[in-house]
Amino acid sequence: MSGSLGDVVAQLRSAIDTLQSAAVVAHRAQSDAEEANAHYAQAARGTRHPELTGAVTESKTAGEKAGKLARLISEAADRIGDYSNAIAPGSAPATQPSDSATPSGEDLLAETVERESARKNVASFLSTMTRKVEDVQDNTQKSVAAAREAFTIIRGPQGPSGAHQPGTTTPMVSPPVGQRLLNEAPDAAGHLLIRGMARRDWGTVDQLLDGLETSGWHGGNQVIGAAFAIAVNDRLAAGHSPTDVARFVAETRTQFPGSESLPALEMEGLVRAALGEVGLIDNLSPETALQMQIVFLGKLLQDRDLTETQLEEFIADVERTAADYL
Incomplete structure (x- = not known):
């Protein structure tokens, strides 16, 4: 198959998927x-x-329209597959009935159970972390210091304080605006830190941390904890094993060499705690836990490379979840 034809077939296959x-x-x-x-x-x-009668009608219409949309999309995939096979026989799976994409009842049940399990894992983890934070006096300074260390690990030695990675934009907030925002709405810090981390906007991250030292970081541990727990449950399926967790931790330590200063076994315990084994972090300090969570979150966000819409949806989910523990 020629290079140009191979490229076309690859694009068609991507469209089908x-x-x-x-x-x-x-x-x-x-x-x-x-x-x-x-x-x-x-x-x-x-x-x-x-x-009520309106809801009955509207939900019935929504179901019908969603079914029609699914059928049309499946038919479009089939047509593209037929064309791909016409120009390069065997390059696409044989056309399947248009309802082949319909998940089985068992699949839907399994997905529902997995989502519910993830929600319980996140709730259990946040409850445990919130109790640990409440037992610590004057935790703002310690939390901000731990966060600074974690962000230094993520951006690496090539990213000095306030630096931007290639391709990043100017800081999202100027120092005066950022400080005023923190004074008026300190809960927004978590939102902005997660966004800065996802976009590798280290200038904004540094400005926010400077402001937090002055204004205090209300709910910071809960917001970061919610983001970490949600992301790690999305990453590791319900059927994960300790080996899967160890591999994920090893990947993180390889991706961010500075994280080798963090204890590997405790990192594994933190991930497993977010997946439901909360007893594994009984002896982990809130500052160390926060530092590890930010490092893990840096990897998870970079790996997912979220679009703007996906990032806003993720942050909204984080804020809804964390709100119950503030």
Whole structure:
């Protein structure tokens, strides 16, 4: 196969994979809408309340439209597959029925169970970390110092204080604006730090940490903890093993050589705690835990390379989760 034809086939294959993934999402949306419709219909029995009857109609329409969308997407993937096979026989899987992307009931149940397990893991981890932080007096200075050390590890020796990595933008907030924001809404610091970490905007990170030393860091440990726990549960499936965790920790230490100063076994224990084994961090200090969480979060965010929309969705999920522990 020539280089140019190979490139075309690779692009077609990528398009097929993307469409098939979108079809699965649409089918799941259809299942969710149909389930909601059944609940609304049950609740609306014996009543003509306009909001309930409207919800029944709207959920039914949503399910129908999601099903139609899934079918059209699947058909589009099939057509592209047919074309790919026409120009390069065998380059794409044989056309499947348009409903082949529909996840089975077992798949949907497994996904629901996994999501619920992840939520419980995050809640248990945050409850434990919140209790540890509350037992420490004057933790702002210690937390900010631990955060500085962690960010130094992430950006490495080539990124001095206030430096930007290639491709990053100017700081998101100027020093006066950043300080005023922290004074008026200190909870926003976590949001901005996560964004700065994801975009490798070290100038903004440094400015925020300077401001936090003065204004205090209300809820900082909870916000970082929520971000870390959510991201690590997304990364490691429910069926993870201690070997999977050890491999993830080893990858992190390789990616950020400065993290070798952190104890490997405690790093593994922290990850496993976020995955449900909270007893493993009983003897871990809040400052060390915070430092490790930021380092892990740096890897997880860099590996995922979130789009702007995905980053905002992630931060919104973090803030909703952390709010229960502030």
